[in-house]
Structures are given as structure tokens and as C-alpha cells.
Amino acid sequence: MTTTQPIIHEELITILEKVSDPEIPVLSILDMGVVRSAVIEGDEVKVEITPTYSGCPAMDIIGDDIKAALKTAGYKASVDLILHPAWTTDWITPRGRKALEDYGIAAPLDAEADKSVLLEGKKLVKCPQCGSTNTKMISQFGSTACKAQFKCNDCEEPFDYFKCLK
Amino acid sequence: MKNQDLYNYILEIADNSLILGQQLGELTGHGPSLETDIACTNISLDLFGQVRSYFQYAGKVAEDGRSEDDIAMLRKERDYKNVLLVEQPNTNFAYTIARQFLFDVFHLLFLTELEKSKDLTLSAIAKKSIKEVRYHTRFSTDWVKRLGDGTEESQAKMQEAINDLWTYTNELFQVTSTCKNMVDQGIGVDVSKLKETYYQKIGEVLTESKLQVPDLKYFQKGGKEGIHTEHMGYILAELQYMQRAYPNMEW
Numbered sequence: 001m002t003t004t005q006p007i008i009h010e011e012l013i014t015i016l017e018k019v020s021d022p023e024i025p026v027l028s029i030l031d032m033g034v035v036r037s038a039v040i041e042g043d044e045v046k047v048e049i050t051p052t053y054s055g056c057p058a059m060d061i062i063g064d065d066i067k068a069a070l071k072t073a074g075y076k077a078s079v080d081l082i083l084h085p086a087w088t089t090d091w092i093t094p095r096g097r098k099a100l101e102d103y104g105i106a107a108p109l110d111a112e113a114d115k116s117v118l119l120e121g122k123k124l125v126k127c128p129q130c131g132s133t134n135t136k137m138i139s140q141f142g143s144t145a146c147k148a149q150f151k152c153n154d155c156e157e158p159f160d161y162f163k164c165l166k
Numbered sequence: 167m168k169n170q171d172l173y174n175y176i177l178e179i180a181d182n183s184l185i186l187g188q189q190l191g192e193l194t195g196h197g198p199s200l201e202t203d204i205a206c207t208n209i210s211l212d213l214f215g216q217v218r219s220y221f222q223y224a225g226k227v228a229e230d231g232r233s234e235d236d237i238a239m240l241r242k243e244r245d246y247k248n249v250l251l252v253e254q255p256n257t258n259f260a261y262t263i264a265r266q267f268l269f270d271v272f273h274l275l276f277l278t279e280l281e282k283s284k285d286l287t288l289s290a291i292a293k294k295s296i297k298e299v300r301y302h303t304r305f306s307t308d309w310v311k312r313l314g315d316g317t318e319e320s321q322a323k324m325q326e327a328i329n330d331l332w333t334y335t336n337e338l339f340q341v342t343s344t345c346k347n348m349v350d351q352g353i354g355v356d357v358s359k360l361k362e363t364y365y366q367k368i369g370e371v372l373t374e375s376k377l378q379v380p381d382l383k384y385f386q387k388g389g390k391e392g393i394h395t396e397h398m399g400y401i402l403a404e405l406q407y408m409q410r411a412y413p414n415m416e417w
Contacts, residue, residue: 051215083219085293139204140304
């Protein structure tokens with residue numbers, strides 16, 4: 001686990017947790033761990049966000065959504081994109097992981113397990129539909145840059161697995 | 167511009183990802199199967215994301231108000247510094263995979279060194295990109311093995327692609343004067359030092375895939391000086407069309 005905790009002003013938490021990833025609408029950007037800081041300076045809020053993957057097209061939209069949400073709450077906001085330290089799936093909160101599972105996306109395993117799943121075809125990823133670990137990887141790349149495609153051998157449903165990024 | 171060397175160096179790195187990303191993008195909706203189509207375009211997306219970070223930084227270094235889009239879209243062919251390997255066409259899927267594999271192995275080695283750069287922005291981009299490039303390398307390595315150690319036909323096609331693209335590999339390790347200046351300042355990566363490990367890693371995978379390691383004495387170069395193969399003109403025509411036809415357009 002990385003110890004890099006985001007710095008978020010308490011007043012802003014309720015506003016920011018309403019902003020979600022447009023591609024995974026159940027997941028708040030706070031639970032996703034992409035907001036690295038949000039501080040009030042005078043009458044302005046300064047927010048720093050970091051991308052999950054470099055090419056994530058959601059980042060521009062997330063930036064706009066943050067500004068819009070803060071504007072509604074009466075704040076003027078600026079959003080900066082930072083690259084360091086680089087985002088890792090460890091920053092997804094336990095609540096975020098649960099939201100992913102409820103939405104039908106298998107949450108990332110730890111790095112070792114992830115590797116054995118993607119490289120050796122080990123059956124460790126749990127099907128978010130029926131809970132079986134009798135699952136099979138179809139492709140290392142899925143519907144978005146952060147996911148891989150899986151299929152459950154028991155209930156036969158296809159699903160996305162959120163890849164571990166460390 | 168105060169730091170022309172740094173600006174040129176950023177292009178030397180980023181143009182590889184830009185042109186390779188563009189070539190992979192050609193497969194959107196045209197991949198041999200849905201999964202490989204999505205994989206190639208995912209990789210393309212990662213590369214474009216990395217390019218955005220590099221070009222945003224290049225824009226700052228240039229100090230002339232140029233945006234990331236201006237740098238990507240509005241240069242002439244001679245001003246692109248990518249290696250010849252990445253501009254080679256998607257002749258068939260084996261060529262797409264061979265090009266990817268021969269670049270990915272280099273890319274991973276390169277970024278591992280760039281992480282140590284004294285330039286904090288380049289180091290941050292490298293740290294971010296390396297996580298993505300590990301996935302790319304897995305994908306392309308996996309497919310080299312699958313095709314190489316596959317059917318008679320897939321093996322022949324994979325071998326042909328490796329043989330044809332081999333001539334472009336040596337250029338990856340060519341140290342330009344820009345590169346040398348950057349290495350001296352602790353910013354750049356001495357690519358010549360990556361060569362041995364590169365060919366060793368490539369050789370291991372090829373052997374495991376029941377493919378021959380080509381024995382070639384003559385290698386092509388020129389990309390780093392802006393002298394490109396015939397494919398480059400077509401790539402740029404497509405890449406730049408909208409900006410040339412409708413200057414400053416946004417979508």
C-alpha cells in the first residue's frame with residue numbers, strides 16, 4: 001500500500017463525492033483516488049487530479065464536472081492535472097471496490113495475483129454476477145484502458161475486471 | 167527558445183509514441199478479431215495519452231504559445247524525429263505485432279532509465295507510462311509466441327515480419343547530438359547502453375517462439391534526423407488533414 005494520502009478540505013468532501021467517473025458512474029472520484037488535493041484559498045478552490053491511465057479520456061470531463069459541482073456550491077475552482085506520484089489501483093477505497101463489484105466490474109487483485117491471472121490464466125478473479133472464481137480471461141484489454149475482459153465459466157456471463165496498476 | 171535541446175529531446179521521445187499510436191489507430195474497427203482490435207486501440211490510446219503529457223511539456227519549454235495540438239499536427243515531415251520502425255505499415259497482423267514487440271521491449275528499457283532523469287517532468291511521465299507499457303509488452307510478447315509457435319502459416323508470417331522489420335531496430339540505439347547533450351546534463355538516456363539487453367531479451371522470446379533471430383549486418387536509419395520512409399507522408403496526410411483543412415478546429 002502506498003501511504004500517499006490525498007489532502008481534501010472537509011467542506012469539499014460532500015461536493016466532490018457527488019462527482020463520478022463518467023465511464024463508471026457508480027464510482028465517486030474520491031473513492032477512485034484520482035483527487036489528490038482540494039484546498040480552499042481565499043474564495044478559490046484549487047483541485048489537483050491525477051489520471052488513472054495517461055490516455056484516459058474521462059479526465060477532461062472529470063475536470064469540467066469538478067468545476068461545475070464547485071460552481072453550484074458557490075466556489076470558483078481551478079483544476080490541475082498532476083502526474084506524480086502516479087495513480088495506483090491501491091488508491092481505490094474499500095467503498096469504491098464495493099461500488100465496482102455491485103456495478104458488475106471485478107475489483108483489482110493485488111499485483112502478484114493479478115500477474116498470475118493475466119499471464120498464467122489462474123482462476124482468482126471472482127465473477128461479480130455469481131461469485132464463482134471459475135473464470136477465464138478473454139483479453140488483457142477491455143472496454144476501457146483500465147479493464148480486462150473476462151468470462152465466468154459457471155454462469156457464462158462476460159464481465160470486466162479492473163486491472164491492477166502499481 | 168532558451169532550451170532548444172530539451173525541446174528537441176522531448177520530440178525525439180514523444181514522436182515515437184505519436185506515430186506508433188497513429189498506426190495502431192488504423193486498426194480501429196479493422197482488427198483481426200474484436201479482442202485484438204480493442205487491445206491495439208487501447209495501446210494506441212495509452213500512447214496518445216503519454217504523447218499529450220510530453221507535448222504539453224514541450225509547449226511550455228518552447229515558450230511561444232504553441233499547444234500540444236500544434237506540436238502534434240502542424241510540423242512538416244522533416245521535423246518529426248520518430249524512428250523508422252514505428253512508421254512501418256500494418257501489412258498484416260504479424261507485422262503489427264512484430265513492430266509492437268520490437269518497440270515495446272525498447273520502450274520498457276528506455277522508460278526504466280528515463281525514470282531516473284534529473285528532469286522531474288520527464289521522470290514523472292516515465293513513471294506513469296511504464297505501468298502502461300508493461301501491459302503493452304505482455305500483449306505483444308504473448309502474440310509473438312502464439313503466432314511463432316502456432317501453425318505453419320502463422321509461424322512463416324511472424325518470421326517474415328520479424329525479418330523485414332529487423333533492419334529498423336538498430337536505429338533505436340543511435341545517439342543523436344541532442345540525446346548526447348541531454349545525457350551529459352543528467353536528463354537524457356544513453357540509448358546505446360540499452361542495446362545489449364534489448365537484443366538479448368528479444369532473442370530469448372524469439373527462440374522460445376520457435377523463430378529465428380535474423381542475422382543482419384546492414385541497418386536502416388534516418389528517422390531521428392527527420393529523414394523518413396515513404397510511409398510517413400501518408401501517415402501525416404491523415405494525421406494532419408483536419409488541422410490543415412480547418413485550421414484551429416476543435417471538437
